[in-house]
Amino acid sequence: MYANSRFISSAQAGIHEQLYGLVGKHATTEFRKPFMPYNRTAFDASIAAWQAHGAKPLILDAGCGVGLSTLNLAAQFPDHFVIGVDQSADRLARNTVWRGEMPANFIKVRADLVDYWRLMLIAGIRPSRHYLLYPNPWPKIGQLQRRWQGHPVFPTIVALGGEFECRSNWRVYIDECASAISQLCSVQVQCEAFATDMPITPFEQKYLDSGHALWRCRASLR
Template sequence: MYGNSRVPASAQNGIHPHLSMLLDRHAGTPFRKPYADYNRVAFVASLQRFQYAAPGTPLILDSCCGVGESSLILARAFPDHYVIGVDQSAVRLARGQRDQQGGSAWPSNLDLVRADVVDYWRLLHTAGIRLDRHYLLYPNPWPKIAHLSRRWHGHPVFPALLGLGGMLECRSNWPVYLAEFCFAVQQMTQRPALIDQYFPDPPMTPFERKYLASGHRLFRTIIDLA
C-alpha cells in the first residue's frame, strides 16, 4: 500500500446527495424482481458442485469476475477455500478459461458461473449461505449523476449483498465510488468502512493492470460483515 490516506466514510465530499434517501427506501422495501430462469438453474448447479466438491469449506465469491483472472488468483491463494467466480458474460468466462489452457492445472477449488449477480446474490441470501470473503473488483462506476441507482450501493439488491456477510473487499480507481460504497455500508450496517490507497502486487484483473500501467491511483475498502 502506498500513501497514508484513509478517508472516513462519513465524509460527504463527492457523495451523491440522494444516496441516503435511496438507501432508506431499499432498506424498507424488499427487492422482489422475479428471478430469471437461467440464473436459478446456474445457481442450483453451482451449489451442487460446491456441496459435492467441498462440503463445509469456507466460500469465496468473486462477483462480476470478467474473464476469471481474479478468481483463479484467489483459488490459488486460498487453497483451503472454495471460490466461485460469477459473471453474466459467457464470452468473457470462456475466453478466460481458453487463455488458461496450456498453463498450470485448473484449481479443483474453483468454479466459474455464468449468471447475473443480482439474482445470484439474492439466491445465496435466500438459501442462508454465508460467505467467508466477497470481492467486487473494479465494478462499473456508472459515473453520471443520473446513474446512482445503477451503482451497487444504490441498487435495490444492496441489502442482499450485505446480508451475505464475510470480508467484503471492493476496489476502484474512482474514489467517489468507494466513498459512496463505504457511506452506504455504514448507513445500512453501522459497521466501520474506510478507504485505502492501494498498490496491487501483482494486479488481479485486466482493469487493475491497465489502470496501474497508466498511472491511476487505486483504492480499496475491506469491510468485515461477518
C-alpha cells in the first residue's frame, strides 16, 4: 500500500545532549575534506546554467530526490532560478508526474551536497531561498553526526544565508536544526507543525497520506 510509511521510532525524545558541543566544535574547526572532481564539474555546470538564465535570485533545493520539489519551487517562484541537488543519479533520472507547462527556470544536478555547499560558499554565491526537505532523520541516538545539524558542514549551510526552511516528519530533527542555527547566528528561528493540501515532494505526500504530522523550521539567515 502507498500510505504505509512507518512513524519514526527513536529512544531520543528531545534535542541530543551532545548537539551543542558538536556544533561548537564544527564552528571552530576547519573542515578539510578534499573536493571530488565530479562535484566541481557539476557545480560549475549548474552555475553556468543559472547565469545563462539571467542570474535571477537563486533557490537551492538541497537533497531534491527525484526533483518534484525542484519543479514545484520553480513554478511557485517564476522570478527565481532553482538548482536541485541530489547525490543519486538513479533518483534524478526518474520520471516525475508533472501536470501543466514545464517550468524552464530550473536545473537538476548530481552532486554531493557536502562539496556543493562548500563550493557555493567559496564562490561567493548566496541563495535567496534554501530548502532542506525531509532529509534522512537518522533517528538512532548514536547517529547524531549523520544528521545535517550534527555534520561538520552545517556551519557552511548557515553561512550561505537566505530564507532557510527545513521540513521533517520528526519533530526532534526540526528542534535540533533550529537549536543549531540559533547557536551559530543570532536570528529568530520559527518552529511549527504545519499542514498543506499541496505537498511538493513525494515524501511529503506519502507522510501526509500515512497520517504523519509535519514539522518545519524557518529562519532568515541574513
